[in-house]
Amino acid sequence: MDLNRLSPYIRVALDNKLNPGWLIKERVLFDYELLYIKEGEARITVMDEVYDGKPGDIFLFKPKQRHSILSRGTVPMRQPHIHFDLYYQPDSPDVKVSFKPLNEIASHEMSWFREDLCSAPPFELPTYIRLQNPLAFEKMLLDLVHDFNLALPYNQIFAKGSFIQLWIHLLREHQWNQNRHLHSHWQQLTTVKNYLNHRLDTDISVEQLAAMANLSTYYFIHLFKHAFGISPIRYHQLARIEKAKRLIQFTDIPLTEIGERVGFGSIHAFSRAFKKWEGVPPSFYRSKKK
Numbered sequence: 044m045d046l047n048r049l050s051p052y053i054r055v056a057l058d059n060k061l062n063p064g065w066l067i068k069e070r071v072l073f074d075y076e077l078l079y080i081k082e083g084e085a086r087i088t089v090m091d092e093v094y095d096g097k098p099g100d101i102f103l104f105k106p107k108q109r110h111s112i113l114s115r116g117t118v119p120m121r122q123p124h125i126h127f128d129l130y131y132q133p134d135s136p137d138v139k140v141s142f143k144p145l146n147e148i149a150s151h152e153m154s155w156f157r158e159d160l161c162s163a164p165p166f167e168l169p170t171y172i173r174l175q176n177p178l179a180f181e182k183m184l185l186d187l188v189h190d191f192n193l194a195l196p197y198n199q200i201f202a203k204g205s206f207i208q209l210w211i212h213l214l215r216e217h218q219w220n221q222n223r224h225l226h227s228h229w230q231q232l233t234t235v236k237n238y239l240n241h242r243l244d245t246d247i248s249v250e251q252l253a254a255m256a257n258l259s260t261y262y263f264i265h266l267f268k269h270a271f272g273i274s275p276i277r278y279h280q281l282a283r284i285e286k287a288k289r290l291i292q293f294t295d296i297p298l299t300e301i302g303e304r305v306g307f308g309s310i311h312a313f314s315r316a317f318k319k320w321e322g323v324p325p326s327f328y329r330s331k332k333k
Contacts, residue, residue, distance in 0.1 A: 046165060051127050051210070052135040053202040056191035058123040061085075061114035069111040071145045073138050073155040076104040076126050078112075079177075079184055083120030086113040089170045101172040101180070101213070106157040107145065108170070123181075123188050127206065129160050166214065174216045183209045225270055231256040232270050235263075239279045243286050244306045249276055284320045287313070291328040298325050 054074060060083075069088070078101070085096040089110040096102065104110050114120040128135050138155045141148070161168050174180055187205040191198055219226045235252050252275050253263035267275045283305040290301045302313030302325075317325045 048130045049207065049210075050130045051203050051206045052131045053125055053127050053187075053191060053199065053206060054135070054138065055126040055140055056124075056188040056202065058121070058185065058188045060119035060121050061112075062119050063114050063116055065114040065120075067112040067142070069109055069144055070142050071107050071109055071148070072104055072126070072141050073106060073152070074126050074128055074140075074157050075106065075161065076102075076124055077184075078102045078104070078122055078124040079181060081121040081123060081181065083114060083118050084116035085120050085122075086115050087111070092170075094171050099173065099177040101174065101177070103161060103168055103170055103172065105159045105161055105170070107159070109145070123184050125184070125187065125191075125206070128157055129166070132157075166210075168214070168217060172213070172217055173220075174213075175220060180209070180212060180216070183212060222269065225266060228256070228258070228266055229270070231258070232267055235267070235275065236271065236278070239275065240282055243279075243283045244304055246306060247276075247279060249274075280316070281320065283307075284317055287317060287325065288321070288328055291325055298329065301325070 058081075063083075080096045080098055080100045080102075082098055087094045087096050087102055087110065089102075089104070090108060094100075094102070095115075126140050128138075134155065141152075160166055183205065187202060187209060190205065191202050195201075225232075235256050238255065239247065239252075249264060250260055252267075253260040256263050258266070264274060267278075271278060273281070287301050287305045290296055290304065291298070296304075298313070299310045302310055305313070307313035307316065314324050321327075
């Protein structure tokens with residue numbers, strides 16, 4: 044999914060309780076549901092996989108995903124939850140929350156099923172999520188639910204903004220949980236990244252950077268690429284070219300001087316590297332400026 048398409052529509056936002064023994068029979072949803080267990084316990088079955096939910100657990104039910112919910116234990120299960128579309132569609136206000144199994148969905152309702160955008164990047168999330176510290180997520184969710192049900196003017200716009208914050212928080216926390224080794228070295232990696240951004244006129248070896256991060260060269264390269272999607276040396280080269288491109292487009296500084304400012308010893312080396320990244324020589328952007 045193109046991240047620019049993210050424009051959520053909140054259909055339902057509730058904070059209610061299910062008494063022990065209360066059962067939501069197997070069903071499929073047209074949309075997504077994000078459910079948080081604040082109190083009590085639940086037996087939740089998703090596509091034949093059984094989870095024993097407890098306070099702090101998060102469940103993401105995806106379109107067409109078979110699931111059932113049974114409140115268990117001795118106290119009611121408090122379950123703040125929201126039903127939503129990840130991006131607004133013309134029929135978003137008309138789609139209902141389903142309580143039916145797939146074989147009972149009417150033919151005219153089949154078009155209501157949303158595309159599952161949460162089983163692949165960039166929003167890949169599992170059905171069951173347990174955060175290391177769920178309190179921040181809990182507060183954001185409860186605030187969203189509370190404001191949504193006040194039905195104040197522009198509440199759908201407020202809900203959209205609140206949901207995006209909640210969603211990004213969930214994605215980040217899940218990523219940290221999955222990559223704890225990355226989390227523990229994040230400060231070192233961002234320090235190196237900032238260092239590279241401020242040393243665009245200098246050649247730097249990966250060994251220097253690894254020493255700065257106090258990591259072995261191999262492990263440093265692995266972590267940096269995992270964190271930023273690109274190797275440290277390629278990141279440095281790209282940052283140089285991007286700075287050069289801005290200077291070409293928005294100043295009248297000669298190309299030779301621009302090349303020197305981003306660490307190239309000659310106009311030939313600069314032109315060669317620039318064309319490798321951009322597919323055109325530096326003069327292309329200068330001529331566009333004119």
